[in-house]
Amino acid sequence: TKKSGSGKVKVAIVTNCTADFWLHAEAGAKKAAAENDVELDFRQPKTQTVIDQMEIVEALLKQGIKGLAVSVINPEEQTPDLTRIAGQVNLVTMDNDADKTGRLCYVGVDNYLAGKEAGRAVKRALPKGGTIALFIGTTTSANSKDRVAGVLDELAGSDNRAEIRKGNFQEKYGVYTLYRKAPITDETEEAKARTNAESALEQLKNTPDVAMVGLYAYNPKAILTAVRGKNLVGKVKIVGFDEDFDTLDGIDKGEIEATVVQDPYQYGYVSVTCLAYVAKGGDKTKIPQKEIKHRLVTKEGTMIKGVDVEILKASVFSTTTRESLAAVK
Amino acid sequence: MSGTIKLGSIFAGSLGAVAILWFTLALPWPTTSLGNRYQLWSISLVVSLTLLCFTFELSWRNMLRLLGVLVLLGSILGRLAIIQFLEGDKTPLDKSNIFAILSEQGSLGIITLGAALLILTGGIDLSVGSVVGLAAVTFGTLMEMGCPPLAALAIVLLLGVAIGFTNGLLVTQLKLQSFLVTLCGMFMFRGFARAINTSNTGLQQAKSNHPEFAESLDSMRALLVGKAANGAVEFPATLVVMMLLAAIVAVILHKSAYGRYWFAIGYNDQAARYAGIGVERQRLSVFVICSTLAAFAGILLLLWGGSANPSNAGNSYELYAITAAVLGGVSLKGGECIAAGLILGALVQPIIFNWMSFDQIPDSAQLWVMGLALLSGTIADELIRRFRRRAKG
């Protein structure tokens, strides 16, 4: 006779890669698992590839899980597989959606809108226009394309999503010039991200009104390190994405304008809560879409005219985030 | 000689038993139109196993050389069996999990074959991973652009040939070292993959661009990686493909003149030259074989995974392939290789990763557990060799 583990309901989360970002999600997921008395298996593929991710997913299916939350890497291509899997086990997509899979719900922000938020932050920093440089890990994934499109569309004031998804960029977006006519990529390597920012600064040294936007979690701090190195703090405006502590610190010191945060803690928390609810017999049909609203972090954290997102104060947000992380360790 | 043949048939018998076991697991056959194809595959499997056993001179020498990897494989399989029969609702030995592992092993095996031949002849290929990536991306991009699947397959294989040819010419004609040439190749081919397509490429995209190819693409997929249109694994076709290729390699290696040339070149290319062997030509052809197999593995990668990212598809596969080859009894000094060992070597890494998943080894620990397991394998191997040497004296 088999020894039946802890006897608890098992749910699993599979992320899209290994990154600090997911620590927050793990914290939220663990919290929800404890509250709902389910067993949690939190997995991160070693590289951001569909193959590695699906290898983990398929193996998990043999381990008696009752629910699965996945950050989809390539929605279009993974749809057939995820549809099949949604037939075997309760599926939630988070962070990045695949909406034709029969998933229970999608937990995450709209990356396009989040990108637009970053774009608005750039506009506030350089109201009269200027040159912007975009830094990002890759431009291959769906959410990174959306993010880039969001920023540029906001600056241009028009919708160029289709062209940007194809990788076609313009010189000018509204009154803003796009440095090198493309986002600069770094293959998610921090050191490369830093050298990229350094050479960009070197070339934009004599250009007035420069803003640099870092769209992956480590990009803002890589930009900040480079800006500090060239003694250009304050002269070059930085707008970021995600809640790296160095980024928050930079905002608190006034070196970075703002960062757009997605609330990965909620990704984990909501996903697990939802999966636990269904696994324990909750009504699938009653699950609403769990769209999570992105938020903005600034130095002051006060309301800004014309902005209808929640605005957080960097120092406070940093402390609460640390606490929620520490709580699960 | 007669002794080795007897041992060989025992081995053949037991492998046959294992094969039959597999088929029992695989039954009932999918009732799709592909059922017949899979039966064909099963026959191929038996044929290739027979060929392999026929070429594998199962001397004690060879057996001992593979003892390290056998122990490693045995202990992990043992652990999986324990999980299957004792622990909760985990079922690692279920058909679908076994099929998934076997498929992984199949595609690793294919690049291992090529990498091993190159190492055998005294070279090394660090560009394998990038070639896999480039092939996968090219294959996908071609189909997205409207090239029929079969033509795309042929073009990608030709690309593999061309790459092998370039690498090989640089090594044999310019006398550059293969480590160096293929290191540059590693950067270049990865770069080409990124230049060809800046975004992900995939089967769905190809199908939606060109619905007329959907059917032939699906049947190619079923044939080569055993996946149905909905992505379910119906048969570990990759493994069979690998076994067939391995059988061919085994015959060439152990039963044809070319194999003899390669062994001789690997040990002592000067002596081979003095014996009238066209060393350069042989080297060149091994480069071509290696890159073509890598390109083929790239095609399988796209068919299996459904999509490929130019920046990281196939990343570090050269390392996995080299490791598998070494575990399978290849010496990095050249001149030593057993075809049947390569299959065993290729089995190790996928099964280790699978085991770690079932035993919930945290992601953060997986890499060092893997490294340690491989190191233990090589250390065990060395200790066994020593022990043998001492026992003999």
Place this chain on the structure above:
Amino acid sequence: MSGTIKLGSIFAGSLGAVAILWFTLALPWPTTSLGNRYQLWSISLVVSLTLLCFTFELSWRNMLRLLGVLVLLGSILGRLAIIQFLEGDKTPLDKSNIFAILSEQGSLGIITLGAALLILTGGIDLSVGSVVGLAAVTFGTLMEMGCPPLAALAIVLLLGVAIGFTNGLLVTQLKLQSFLVTLCGMFMFRGFARAINTSNTGLQQAKSNHPEFAESLDSMRALLVGKAANGAVEFPATLVVMMLLAAIVAVILHKSAYGRYWFAIGYNDQAARYAGIGVERQRLSVFVICSTLAAFAGILLLLWGGSANPSNAGNSYELYAITAAVLGGVSLKGGECIAAGLILGALVQPIIFNWMSFDQIPDSAQLWVMGLALLSGTIADELIRRFRRRAKG
């Protein structure tokens, strides 16, 4: 002999002129309390340059061996100069850009030195990148946990020693091949880095956890990577550190008995053994040097970048280091190495990346341009060698 010394002094003279140029660029000295330290560094630079020139036997032989890399460097510098003087407002030759390139080159140079020594003695170290990552993560984590910066530095260097020792013992005592051992090490040390700290580690974090160390950390940072407390680059200290280390390596290599031993071991370890050289001990110590330098580079990486990610800090640095070593005149067959060449070799890759950025080579093309440039370098090198041989024959 006298001929080479004369040439050496010409070289020394021109290098001195370049150094003076650098200082002019670097002037005025930062008025912080660190100004003095930098003057010390400048003196060190001159000393190490002198030592390097003294050891570098600038025979035509050596010069020609480095011609490939000199041409490569020269043409890129030329292109940068054209951009500087002809093109709009781009100023690649400005102090701040030069400093950034030099610092990159410095840290690459440090690992190149170690990697090159290992290749010289007939080994190879594929674990360098992982050791860099592990060292950076350990250094940061220790300080975050409350270990004083200097103590953390010492511990990390000891860790480097321990790693070198382990690798070395496995190679020399168990007679495993270095390629294999360090391939496993590559997985393992990367795994350790990820196991030690699952999240990014960084200086800000360390400072905010332990404000009492902020000052000593800042001054360590200023000293080793030339960054002021506000993160501004004041001096390419990494390059000076590298130059000093290179000078030491140069003296050991070309002017001490150890260097002789290593050359002999790399070419023919049997001959070295028969000459009474403790081959195993020498090999072991080179492994230790290599890993310790890699660990030191990891420390510099954290100090320079401010933070390190366990999964990818230092990724593929072993490849960059090996490439740099080869460009700098090291033969992968062992037994060939010129200390001064290593510096030149380490200059190439950072400057290529910088140039590509200034010439706006798209990201997607950078990898293959890089690969092609390196390949051209090696091909040029080989053609020069051939030409020499023919001219001689």
Place this chain on the structure above:
Amino acid sequence: MPEEPLLIARAIRKQFPGVLALDDVSVTVRAGEVLALVGENGAGKSTLMKILAGVYQPDGGEILYRGQPVTFSGPLAAMKSGVSLIHQELNLAENLSVQDNLFLGRENTFGGPLKLLDNRPAAKSGGVLLERVGLPASYVSKIVGELPPGQKQLVEIARAIGLDAKLLIMDEPTSSLTQAETDRLYEVIAALKASGVSIVYISHRLAEIRRCADRAVVLRDGRNAGELAKAELTHDNIVRMMVGRDLKQFFPRNHRTTAGATVLELDGLCYRGGPTKPLSLQVRAGEVLGMAGLIGAGRTELSEAVFGLRSQSAGRVLLNGDAVRIRKPADAIRAGILLVPEDRRKHGLVLEASVGANLSLPNLDRISHRGFLDDGAERSLHAEMIEQLRVKTPSAAQAVGLLSGGNQQKVVFGKWLARGPKVLILDEPTRGVDVGAKTEIYTLIDELAGRGVAIWMITSDMEELLGVSDRAVVMHEGHIAGELTRAEMTEQAVMNLATGGGA
């Protein structure tokens, strides 16, 4: 002898995996004597010497050095006590200069553990050492790899002399030297002996033993076979003791007939990197053409050019009167021109592979059908060759590297015999081969010549040249200095031509 012996080795035993290399071997070396150590290939000479020099540790027995029992922990310990060994194979770091090699492992250093080099003393004494062995002092700064093999050997000898040894062991020092250098070596040995150094001298060239040794110890199959005093050192005595029986007819000429038509002709041949003067040469069916010359005279290069290993730049190679294009060894082999190379271990054999695999290697086209090997045909080929050449090996599966030198050389011959050679080029066919095996090889050469094969034998062994060849050509600095009929062939005449004098 009143004086205490310098070294006594008693009941030495050494076991290698699968081989008992030395079994209860004893040897005594007296102060200031030249002791010859002889024995067949694999008799254990090198092993015994390596034990005396600290390279190997014995498994049994004891060594008394200057009356004290010693165990040398390594080569360095032995060197420090005054025992040094010139290895049978070259052991030089060829990437370093001659001077660096001369003093490798005992560099003059200062700065304590920093071991900084002080090259000045070495620069002076290095030149002196080179001159003692007959190399120009200016060679100290040359890179060893750029020297031809013979000169490398001289460097090795100079290096050992420089160690100021009390006991100097020379393991086949002359195998790659020609007569002139060998003579020079005798002078060195005489001088060393005069200064009280003991020398152990190993050689397969019995003439050398007779000439310089005071005494000989004979080993057979890892055991003592006996000892010969100076007076007893005759060719027959040595051979009898070594082989255990008499060897009749050292240079058999039983099958030789009068030479037939010209088989191989070189007509104004030039090759890349070779001398500018074109070379012409003829080898006739059924004759053995001997080719002599000093070290580096260019004989090996010429043969390599004919065999397709170096590209020919002008002139023709004619086989039975027809021009053949030889661009690669395969062309030569197809035409029936076959080469037994000078360096057996590097070029002749794949040492790690089996005897059978080596025999098959150039014959794979004959033992395979449509690319697939025919096991039966292969086995019979192996059996036939092993039988015909009387190769001493447990089976065809034995790794060829484990065979004795003579048997290895027979395998190299065996590779070609199956192809029915028209022209057989032998480059130093008996280098490092013991007398027993030498006779067998000479017999084989004789038989082949009898069958009408044209044999072109390059040799630096004067005895061999005079004993085996029907006609001789002598090379000097890349060109043919002259030709001698069998009647004209004397040591004097050959040396004259080789050193650039007239015939």
